[in-house]
Amino acid sequence: MKNLDNKLYSALLYMTLSIGLIFSIIASISLGAVRLDFNDVWKIIANKMFLNNIFQNTWNISTENIVWNLRFPRTILAIIAGSGLSICGIMMQALTKNPLANPYILGISSGASTGAVMVIIFGGSRLFALQSVSFGAFIGALFTSLLVFVLARKNGVFSSTRLVLTGVSVAALFSSITSFLIFTAKEVSKVREALFWMTGSLAGAKWDRLLWPALWLLVCYLFLIIFSRGLNSLLLGEGAATTLGVNTKFFKNAILFLGSILTGFVVSMTGVIGFVGLIVPHISRTLVGSDHRKVAALSIFIGPILLIWADVLARILARPEEIPIGIITAFLGSPFFIWLIRKSSYSFGGKDG
Amino acid sequence: MKKISLLLIVVLMIAFTGCSSNEAPKPVDEEIKNVEVNDEELQEEKTYKPVTFNYDIYDNNYEVIFEKAPERAVTLSQFMTEMLLALGLEDRMVGTAYMDNEIYPEFKEAYESIPILSDKYPAKEVLFSVEPDFVSGWRSAFNEKRVASASEMMENGMNPYLAISIGGDGSLETVYEDFRDLGKIFEVEEKAEEVISKMQTEIKSIQDKVGNVSDEEMIKVFAYDSGENEPFAVAGGGISGDILRQAKAKNIFDDIKKGYATVSWEEVVERNPDMIVIVDYGDTDYDTKLNFLKQHPALKGLNAVKEERFVKIGLADMSPGIRNVKAIEELAKGFYPEKFE
Amino acid sequence: MAKLEVCDLGFSIENKRILDNINLCIEENKFVGLIGPNGCGKSTLLKNIYRIYKPHVGAVYLNKVDIGKIRSKEVAKNMSVVFQENNHQFEFTVKEIVLMGRYAHKGILDNNTKQDEEMALRSLEKVGLKDFYNRSFLSLSGGEKQRVLVARALTQNAKMIILDEPTNHLDIRYQLEIMDIISDLQVTAFAAIHDFNIASNYCDYLYVMEEGKIKYHGETKEILTSQMFEEVFGVKSYVFKNPFTNKIQISFYSKSSDK
Numbered sequence: 001m002k003n004l005d006n007k008l009y010s011a012l013l014y015m016t017l018s019i020g021l022i023f024s025i026i027a028s029i030s031l032g033a034v035r036l037d038f039n040d041v042w043k044i045i046a047n048k049m050f051l052n053n054i055f056q057n058t059w060n061i062s063t064e065n066i067v068w069n070l071r072f073p074r075t076i077l078a079i080i081a082g083s084g085l086s087i088c089g090i091m092m093q094a095l096t097k098n099p100l101a102n103p104y105i106l107g108i109s110s111g112a113s114t115g116a117v118m119v120i121i122f123g124g125s126r127l128f129a130l131q132s133v134s135f136g137a138f139i140g141a142l143f144t145s146l147l148v149f150v151l152a153r154k155n156g157v158f159s160s161t162r163l164v165l166t167g168v169s170v171a172a173l174f175s176s177i178t179s180f181l182i183f184t185a186k187e188v189s190k191v192r193e194a195l196f197w198m199t200g201s202l203a204g205a206k207w208d209r210l211l212w213p214a215l216w217l218l219v220c221y222l223f224l225i226i227f228s229r230g231l232n233s234l235l236l237g238e239g240a241a242t243t244l245g246v247n248t249k250f251f252k253n254a255i256l257f258l259g260s261i262l263t264g265f266v267v268s269m270t271g272v273i274g275f276v277g278l279i280v281p282h283i284s285r286t287l288v289g290s291d292h293r294k295v296a297a298l299s300i301f302i303g304p305i306l307l308i309w310a311d312v313l314a315r316i317l318a319r320p321e322e323i324p325i326g327i328i329t330a331f332l333g334s335p336f337f338i339w340l341i342r343k344s345s346y347s348f349g350g351k352d353g
Numbered sequence: 354m355k356k357i358s359l360l361l362i363v364v365l366m367i368a369f370t371g372c373s374s375n376e377a378p379k380p381v382d383e384e385i386k387n388v389e390v391n392d393e394e395l396q397e398e399k400t401y402k403p404v405t406f407n408y409d410i411y412d413n414n415y416e417v418i419f420e421k422a423p424e425r426a427v428t429l430s431q432f433m434t435e436m437l438l439a440l441g442l443e444d445r446m447v448g449t450a451y452m453d454n455e456i457y458p459e460f461k462e463a464y465e466s467i468p469i470l471s472d473k474y475p476a477k478e479v480l481f482s483v484e485p486d487f488v489s490g491w492r493s494a495f496n497e498k499r500v501a502s503a504s505e506m507m508e509n510g511m512n513p514y515l516a517i518s519i520g521g522d523g524s525l526e527t528v529y530e531d532f533r534d535l536g537k538i539f540e541v542e543e544k545a546e547e548v549i550s551k552m553q554t555e556i557k558s559i560q561d562k563v564g565n566v567s568d569e570e571m572i573k574v575f576a577y578d579s580g581e582n583e584p585f586a587v588a589g590g591g592i593s594g595d596i597l598r599q600a601k602a603k604n605i606f607d608d609i610k611k612g613y614a615t616v617s618w619e620e621v622v623e624r625n626p627d628m629i630v631i632v633d634y635g636d637t638d639y640d641t642k643l644n645f646l647k648q649h650p651a652l653k654g655l656n657a658v659k660e661e662r663f664v665k666i667g668l669a670d671m672s673p674g675i676r677n678v679k680a681i682e683e684l685a686k687g688f689y690p691e692k693f694e
Numbered sequence: 695m696a697k698l699e700v701c702d703l704g705f706s707i708e709n710k711r712i713l714d715n716i717n718l719c720i721e722e723n724k725f726v727g728l729i730g731p732n733g734c735g736k737s738t739l740l741k742n743i744y745r746i747y748k749p750h751v752g753a754v755y756l757n758k759v760d761i762g763k764i765r766s767k768e769v770a771k772n773m774s775v776v777f778q779e780n781n782h783q784f785e786f787t788v789k790e791i792v793l794m795g796r797y798a799h800k801g802i803l804d805n806n807t808k809q810d811e812e813m814a815l816r817s818l819e820k821v822g823l824k825d826f827y828n829r830s831f832l833s834l835s836g837g838e839k840q841r842v843l844v845a846r847a848l849t850q851n852a853k854m855i856i857l858d859e860p861t862n863h864l865d866i867r868y869q870l871e872i873m874d875i876i877s878d879l880q881v882t883a884f885a886a887i888h889d890f891n892i893a894s895n896y897c898d899y900l901y902v903m904e905e906g907k908i909k910y911h912g913e914t915k916e917i918l919t920s921q922m923f924e925e926v927f928g929v930k931s932y933v934f935k936n937p938f939t940n941k942i943q944i945s946f947y948s949k950s951s952d953k
Contacts, residue, residue, distance in 0.1 A: 033476035065509060066478040099783050123409065132413070183615075192493055203477055204497040206505075226802060233794050235784045239746045239777065244850070245770025245798035271498070290784040320471040320479040 013287065017301035024308040028075040031312050033319040034066060041067050069207070075308060077205035077269060080213050082276060082307030084266040086284075086299035087220050089277030090292065091259040094231050095252060096160045099285070103263045103277035105164060106256075107144045107171030112267040114174045114181070115140020117194040121185045133197065134204070134268040141264030144170055149256055157249055159238070200271035200326035202311050213265035220258045221296060227251070228292035235290060273326050275333035276307055282340060404537045408503065408515050410495050415503045417512050422540045427483060429474065429490030429500060431456075432672035433516065437489075438463050439675045440535060440544050447483045450475050451490065454635050454669040457676060477501045481509065487538075489514040514538070518673030521612050523592035525556070525599055528673045548675065555678045556599060559685050563692050566601045572688040574602040574664075575626035575657070577646065578613060579634075584621060587632070588614040593671040597630070600684035618651040625655065628662040628688060632671055639665050664688070697722040697757065697854055697882040698743070704751030705742055712738050713906045716752070720899075725876070725883045727893040727914070730903030731927055736886045739903070740858045743884075744775045756854065770798035774850035776843050777858035781832075788826045788834070788842050792817060795849030810849075817845035820875050822868070836863040844872055848879070857885035861892070894918055894942045902926055918942050 030041050043055035044067045057064075088103035096105065104110075119136035152158040152166040178194075185191045224231065230251055233241040241248050266273075284298040310328040317323055404419040427448040428434040434449045435457050443463040448470040456464045470479055480488070480500055488511045494500045495513055503513045516531040517523065529549045536545025574597060576587035587593040589604060591612025597604045605624035606616060629646060633639040643663060652658045664687030670680035686693050700718035704711070713735050720726045730736050741747045743754050745761065753760045761769050774795070792814040793806055800806075818824045821841040826834070831842060840863050847855055855876060861869040869889070873896045876883050887893040893900060893914070900917045902910040904926050910917055923931040923944070932945045 033479045034482040060482075060484070062482050062484045066481050069509075070478050070481065097783075193496060193499075196493075196496075196498065201498045203499075229794070229797055229800070232786070232790070233797060236781045236794075237779060239741075239744075239775075240779050240781075242746060242766055243744050243770065243773075243775040243777075244794055245767040247766050285785060289790065290786050291790060315476060320475045321473055322476040 010288075013298070014301075017298070017305070020305050021301055024305045025075055025079075028078065028308045028312055029067060029071045032066070032071055032315050033322065036063055036066065044068060045072070070205075073207050073210065074202050074205040074311065076210055076214075077202050078308040078311050079304040080210060080217055081202065081266050081270050081273065082280075082303035082305070083221070083300040084213065084217050084262050084303075085273065085277040085307075086280035086303030087217065087224065087296065088259050088263045088266070089281045090224060090295055090299060091220070091255045091262075092277070093281055094234050094292070095255045095259070096164050097235055097237065098160070098164070099282065100278070101164075102274070103259070103266075104171070104272065104274075106148045106167035106260065107169075107174060108141045108260055108263045109267055109272045110171040110174035110178065111144025111147075112137040112141040112264065113198045113272065114178045115143070116197050116268075116271075117178050117181050120194045120197065121181055121190050134209070137268035137271075138264045140174075141267055142260065144174060145256065145260030145264070158252060163252075196324075197271055199324040200273035201314075201322070201324055202270055202307075203322065204269055209269060213262075213269065216258075216262055216265055220262050221300060223254065223258055224292050224296040227254075228296070231292040232290065271326070273307070273329055275329040275337075276303060279333055279337050279340070280306060282337070286340060401540065402537065404534070406514070406534075408513065410492065410503050410513075410515070413504070415507070415513070417507070417514070419512055419538050423485075423487035423512065423538065425483065425485045426487040426489070427470070427480065427485040427511075429470075429488065429494040430672075431669050432674040432676075433489040433514075434464065435460060435669075435674045435676065436516070436532065436535060437539075439548050440532070440539065440541050442539055442541065443467060445539065447485055448475075448480075451494075452669075453672070454667045457669075474500050477505070480511075485511050487512055487514060489516070491519060516673055518592045521590045521610070523590070523612065523673060524595035525592070525677060528592065528677060529553075531673065552675060552678050556681055559678075559682050560599070560601065563601050563685050563689050566689075568603075571601065571603045572628055573605050573624070573626045574628050574630055574688070575605050575621050575624070576630040576632065576666075577642065578632045579642070580615065581645065583615050583617055585613060586616050586621075587630075587671070588612060592673045592677070593632075596671060596677055596680050597684065599677075600681045600688060602628075602684065602688050618649065622651055622655065626657050628664055629655075629657045630664045630666055630684065630687075632668055633665050634668050697724075698884060699755040699758075700739075700743065700752070701755065702752035703739075703742060703749045703754065705738060705747060705749050707738075711906060713742065713749075716908055718901060718908070718911075720882060720884050722882050723880060724898045725885070725896050726899045726901065727897035728884065728886045728901050728903065729888070729890065729893055730909075734903040735906045736903055737858060740775075740777075740856060740884075740886055744773065744856055745769065767798050770850065770852070772852050773854045773856060774847040774852040775856045775858070776840075776847045776860045778862065779839075779843060786831050788818070788823070788829050788831050789814060791831050791842055792846045792849050795846040795851075798850060798852075813849050813851070814845070817848035818842070820848060821845045821872065837865060837868060840864060841868060841872070844875070848875070852881070854882045854884070855879075857883065857887075859886050859888060861887075861889070890918065890944050894944070895939065915942050918944060 029045065030036070030038055037059075040059040040063055044059070044064050047053050047055055048068055085103055089101070092101040092103055092105050093099055095101070115136040115138070116133045118140075119133045148163070148166050148170050151170070152163045154162065182191050182194050185194070230241070230246045233244045233246045234248060234251055238248055280299050280303045281295060283302055284295045288294040288298055307329075310325050310332065314323045314325045314328050401421050406417045408415045408417060424445050425447045426437060426442065426445055427450075428437055428446065429450045431452045431454070434452075437443075437446055438460040443466060446467045448468050449464070450470040451473050468483070470483070474494060477500060488506055492515060495503045495506070495515070497505055506513050517527040518531050529552070532545045532549050533542070536542040576593070576597060578585045578587060586606050587597065587604060588609035588611045589607040590610045593612060594604055594607065605621070605626050606614060631639055631642050631646070646652060647658060656662070664684060666680055666683060670676045670683070698718070698720040700716055703713060703716040705713040716739060728736050728739070738747065742749045745766070748762065753762055755761070756769065756772055793810060796806065796810045796813070815824060815827065818827060821844050823838065823841055823845065826838070826842070831839065834842065840860065844860065857876070861872060864872070869892065873892060877896050885897070887897070897914050900911065900914050901908055902917060902922065909926060910922060918933060920931045920933050923929055923946070929946050930949060932947070934943055934945070935941070936943045
């Protein structure tokens with residue numbers, strides 16, 4: 001059994017991951033549906049970053065547009081969504097004490113889909129002045145988590161089981177509402193549109209949409225780091241956590257609040273991208289154990305790297321067309337996950353005895 | 354140590370996103386600079402009449418103003434490609450995409466001279482890379498996750514254009530209107546009128562051949578697009594429904610005021626069509642659909658099935674454009690073959 | 695002065711009364727045992743005391759303070775618990791598990807200090823698992839896991855320790871060792887025990903439960919009588935004194951062997 005405390009192992013790990021992340025960012029901005037000259041790409045970035053035209057402009061306006069307004073924000077979105085989904089996954093796993101929990105377990109993705117589809121079909125400006133599909137998705141996500149919060153409580157507390165079951169039921173309810181809306185939609189194009197939205201894609205990335213989600217992500221990350229002790233104990237069970245002095249009520253409420261807003265942000269920007277929130281925490285735990293401090297720190301490297309590459313593949317495998325990223329994450333994620341389960345040295349469902 | 358570097362990365366990210374809010378470059382301005390001429394020359398030129406449209410796309414209403422004739426048009430659907438080619442605008446087109454069937458033979462050469470961006474919808478950056486100033490297609494293209502949203506396009510100097518005929522109240526008349534609008538936008542009004550006249554003449558000649566058809570003689574038609582559990586049929590509103598009307602047929606689902614509708618096999622049986630039109634998406638699609646309909650237990654009793662009175666029409670033909678003439682002709686011939694001998 | 699007092703406690707699950715009118719008094723530094731047949735409510739009572747359940751009637755006082763009204767952290771500073779845990783899924787090292795015992799004594803931003811780690815090591819030493827410090831917790835046997843949990847409770851350094859059938863999985867050697875450790879500590883202990891001989895060896899005072907109520911309580915030697923065993927447990931017994939330890943021992947036999 002390898003020594004998880006090994007400082008050298010830790011340093012190597014983070015160094016590899018940092019390099020990996022930087023390399024991934026470079027790849028993400030250099031590769032895409034349109035073949036661009038690598039030199040141009042880097043000169044453009046340098047010009048923009050130093051707010052000075054250091055390099056002479058020898059490229060098309062469209063190249064600059066593609067690099068700075070399409071690929072760069074998309075890469076940042078991949079980082080935010082990759083981290084966000086991983087952090088949500090970690091939080092949901094702590095909340096439900098189940099390593100198979102994913103960010104959508106409390107029905108948030110269903111609520112977001114319903115919100116988005118309502119805007120698509122009825123038109124945002126007529127619907128409580130919702131400005132856009134993204135906003136509709138966000139409101140939908142918050143609404144479902146609030147609903148789950150209210151319904152799952154009994155005597156002021158909620159058990160993990162009750163949370164999960166309520167989440168599943170609420171998810172089913174909103175899925176059926178979404179289906180109903182789709183089937184009764186008057187225009188065919190809106191139906192196709194709605195279905196497409198739900199598949200998940202990073203194509204909606206824009207600079208002005210990234211700030212608040214990034215900030216919220218930071219808050220959630222800090223929460224995991226600062227309160228890691230309590231969260232660790234929470235994983236051992238309600239009884240163990242309480243007897244060790246952990247205020248389980250506070251933690252559950254906090255996770256629900258922080259996590260649902262974070263998932264809401266991510267889903268509103270990218271649609272529903274599966275798998276990431278499930279496998280990244282697992283990969284992290286396989287490498288460093290279940291201490292939240294370590295798992296969170298690792299996940300915010302692994303999540304982005306994973307999603308960046310899934311996005312690169314989504315953009316170049318079928319160019320000039322784009323494959324929905326959810327297909328890539330599932331397609332690559334499943335076999336990898338299966339391999340991980342088989343290889344992993346820790347007991348998944350409990351050793352005998 | 355690792356926490357510090359982490360925080361640094363995150364802070365940098367946030368700094369980026371915070372500072373980079375309104376970063377769209379404005380290509381149109383640059384192009385306009387090149388076009389500036391002095392006052393005298395301007396007075397000799399015909400002044401362009403700006404054309405304004407209001408589009409309702411998903412969540413927003415957009416006002417689009419054409420202040421000059423576009424020179425870099427992209428068409429993201431077959432019907433738009435053919436409409437522009439019908440107006441002879443190939444020199445002003447820089448990209449096409451999403452064909453349903455083969456290009457209309459008359460335009461083949463012109464079509465091949467324009468870059469094909471993709472089979473289906475191109476990725477956003479592919480669209481951006483050709484720096485268009487006019488983007489048109491079906492409504493589904495105007496979405497940030499498909500090609501690009503209307504706002505994204507307009508922020509980058511591309512004016513979106515949606516033909517009236519793609520909506521639920523499309524008709525042959527709206528096709529003519531669309532041609533006129535395109536004529537105004539591209540300053541080819543004369544050519545547009547030519548195209549429209551030709552269409553009107555040809556359609557009239559077909560309709561004359563069919564002659565007057567009384568209500569009792571009118572062929573009742575079920576126009577089947579797709580669907581197994583429930584049929585997806587051409588309904589009364591929309592261009593496709595109008596094409597059937599122009600071919601002097603009575604669409605059994607004429608009463609539904611949409612372009613297409615999901616109906617039931619029961620209704621089909623009850624309304625007892627004389628003929629069944631099958632919309633063909635290409636390849637083996639027609640044969641599959643034909644066999645499916647012939648073997649459907651509910652339809653066995655229909656005269657149309659028993660006497661094998663099926664008419665085939667291509668998907669592209671049912672979309673707005675100059676093909677509608679061909680569509681009306683093929684359908685009329687299918688409905689009233691005796692009038693065309 | 696009683697360390698732990700339970701006053702008129704009642705508890706129901708789905709309208710079924712599980713505990714009724716429970717009154718308990720555990721004196722400081724005493725080792726008190728709780729015995730009773732399966733289903734009598736021992737575990738439920740303990741859960742009410744260590745706050746997994748909330749009593750419907752009555753209250754639990756620790757150091758004269760109603761523990762239902764104070765924060766978990768405050769309670770944990772003064773009371774630690776050892777019971778069967780069910781974590782099969784999340785990987786932690788033995789070190790991480792044991793150090794969780796220090797949670798109650800730490801502020802939000804505090805890290806584990808050298809002192810904390812030393813306490814952890816010492817606790818592990820006491821349960822004979824010092825070499826397991828960096829091992830994976832989930833890879834241990836049931837008995838080893840249980841001993842780690844005892845070490846964690848020791849690390850929590852509370853003046854009162856509650857044990858809910860803590861020695862189930864253990865070899866007799868470790869059963870006795872753990873009981874030795876607890877009684878050597880200067881702490882108040884309240885334990886649910888199923889082995890009566892162990893109860894006799896270590897407990898000063900006993901509570902006997904039957905069907906959700908306290909049936910008998912008193913000094914160990916006065917409680918452990920064959921009449922009590924026949925009445926409460928439905929079994930015949932021979933009660934005698936162990937000549938080596940001078941403690942009461944019980945030997946059971948069934949009615950058919952009573953010739």
